[in-house]
Amino acid sequence: MFEKEFAEHLGCKYALGVNSCGSAMFIALKIAGVKPGDKVLSNAFTFTAVPSAIHHAGAVPIFVESNDEWGLDVVDLERKVVESGAKILLMSYMRGHVPDIDAVMAVVKKHDLFFIEDCAHAYMTSWDGTLLGRFGEIACFSTQSSKALSSGEGGILCTDDLEIAAKAILYSGSYEERWNRHHGMDADMMKELQNQIPGYSMRMSEITGALLRPQITRLGEIHKIHQSNYEYLESLIGDHPNIRVPQPFPKAEYFCDTMQFHLVGLSREQADQFVVLMIQEGLGIQIFGIDRNARDYRQWAYLDGAEKVDLPATVKNIEFAVDLSLQPHLGHREMDVISDVIHDVLDYLING
Numbered sequence: 001m002f003e004k005e006f007a008e009h010l011g012c013k014y015a016l017g018v019n020s021c022g023s024a025m026f027i028a029l030k031i032a033g034v035k036p037g038d039k040v041l042s043n044a045f046t047f048t049a050v051p052s053a054i055h056h057a058g059a060v061p062i063f064v065e066s067n068d069e070w071g072l073d074v075v076d077l078e079r080k081v082v083e084s085g086a087k088i089l090l091m092s093y094m095r096g097h098v099p100d101i102d103a104v105m106a107v108v109k110k111h112d113l114f115f116i117e118d119c120a121h122a123y124m125t126s127w128d129g130t131l132l133g134r135f136g137e138i139a140c141f142s143t144q145s146s147k148a149l150s151s152g153e154g155g156i157l158c159t160d161d162l163e164i165a166a167k168a169i170l171y172s173g174s175y176e177e178r179w180n181r182h183h184g185m186d187a188d189m190m191k192e193l194q195n196q197i198p199g200y201s202m203r204m205s206e207i208t209g210a211l212l213r214p215q216i217t218r219l220g221e222i223h224k225i226h227q228s229n230y231e232y233l234e235s236l237i238g239d240h241p242n243i244r245v246p247q248p249f250p251k252a253e254y255f256c257d258t259m260q261f262h263l264v265g266l267s268r269e270q271a272d273q274f275v276v277l278m279i280q281e282g283l284g285i286q287i288f289g290i291d292r293n294a295r296d297y298r299q300w301a302y303l304d305g306a307e308k309v310d311l312p313a314t315v316k317n318i319e320f321a322v323d324l325s326l327q328p329h330l331g332h333r334e335m336d337v338i339s340d341v342i343h344d345v346l347d348y349l350i351n352g
């Protein structure tokens with residue numbers, strides 16, 4: 001029932017519950033036909049789970065630069081497609097930031113890429129009125145505890161393609177005739193594929209599905225709360241001389257459950273101190289491009305030479321990028337408090 005309802009929510013034909021978004025991406029890569037040593041294009045600015053899924057599938061990530069607004073840099077994407085010859089794009093909407101999807105799709109079509117969307121941070125996020133997760137062959141969502149749809153752990157793989165859905169069910173681990181429990185499967189196709197595909201035991205449990213069902217209907221309401229809080233907070237801090245909140249493309253509508261901004265005019269030491277003082281004030285923020293942050297590609301030492309790849313634009317875009325989570329139980333009163341704390345901390349750092 002959860003799978004059917006999530007598919008209806010997204011507007012796709014099939015949704016498969018799995019045990020994590022990492023598993024969904026791994027399965028998506030297997031379905032895309034990734035072989036050991038193949039190259040997969042992906043954002044340099046993403047969470048370590050994404051290159052980990054590529055690594056898990058035995059492939060090698062080709063990192064694409066991010067733009068000032070933390071989306072994929074489409075000019076660099078095309079350059080890397082041509083240079084690497086890679087045929088698969090696994091693109092994250094990191095913190096719900098959306099690149100120019102029209103331009104991405106033009107590159108995907110021109111070079112005939114298999115496009116997998118990582119929508120872990122992109123619930124109810126749209127481009128020109130179409131929800132993200134509807135552009136690729138496969139979209140992957142996370143229901144891990146910090147995500148908008150949360151069950152502690154979990155993931156969802158979405159597609160319009162019956163054969164992809166059938167293969168995903170089998171890769172996730174479906175033996176005998178248990179595929180019957182998923183909606184819309186074709187018995188002949190399942191019988192034919194059943195023993196061709198290994199089962200990696202990445203299923204979602206029924207209890208997890210039950211936890212998630214009522215949350216789907218609440219997403220719209222939560223989206224409105226987030227948008228209202230985000231707009232209000234932006235009006236309070238957006239004009240600060242040491243803060244720059246990059247603006248999304250006009251066609252993009254964000255979920256707004258987190259806010260990111262660049263700190264400007266601060267030294268490295270001051271920016272690091274900003275994090276320490278904000279945490280002392282009770283606001284758990286982070287800067288992406290600092291030591292041990294799992295979203296800084298230079299930290300992913302498990303990839304041979306990842307830290308040695310030269311991606312100056314991505315480094316520039318994460319170095320002073322502050323990440324702030326906005327929970328849906330907060331309102332404008334709390335946004336006032338957050339704004340006051342940010343103003344006070346910056347005032348202290350600049351003026352002493």
Ligand SMILES: Cc1ncc(COP(=O)(O)O)c(C=O)c1O
Nearest residue numbers: 020021022047049092120142144
């Ligand atoms: C951008 C992004 N993609 C994928 C994932 C992986 O999600 P999961 O923890 O469900 O595997 C995460 C996890 O936080 C993420 O931040």
